[in-house]
Amino acid sequence: MNKKLEKLEGAYWKISKVIGVLFTIINYQMWTSPFNIAVAILLIIGVSACTFVAINLIDVCVGIVVGVVKRINRNIKDRRLLKGFCETGTIEGNE
Numbered sequence: 001m002n003k004k005l006e007k008l009e010g011a012y013w014k015i016s017k018v019i020g021v022l023f024t025i026i027n028y029q030m031w032t033s034p035f036n037i038a039v040a041i042l043l044i045i046g047v048s049a050c051t052f053v054a055i056n057l058i059d060v061c062v063g064i065v066v067g068v069v070k071r072i073n074r075n076i077k078d079r080r081l082l083k084g085f086c087e088t089g090t091i092e093g094n095e
Contacts, residue, residue: 012055013048020048
């Protein structure tokens with residue numbers, strides 16, 4: 001399980017870096033001013049970190065929703081099975 005999480009975080013971090021670089025390139029006004037390389041580097045790091053956190057938060061929210069849906073689905077199936085079992089009768093009814 002630990003390997004999977006490390007792989008997932010690596011993928012998230014790669015996505016974050018790409019978005020950070022694209023955001024910096026798109027921000028054309030910054031490149032027209034002189035000596036803005038430090039600002040560009042800070043922007044890449046900041047956007048990458050924020051995107052990484054945002055992706056992880058979205059992943060957590062999706063995980064919570066999936067867990068709730070699975071629990072609701074399991075409860076509905078359990079009720080249907082119990083209802084079907086009660087309607088068909090128990091072992092004593094078959095004797």
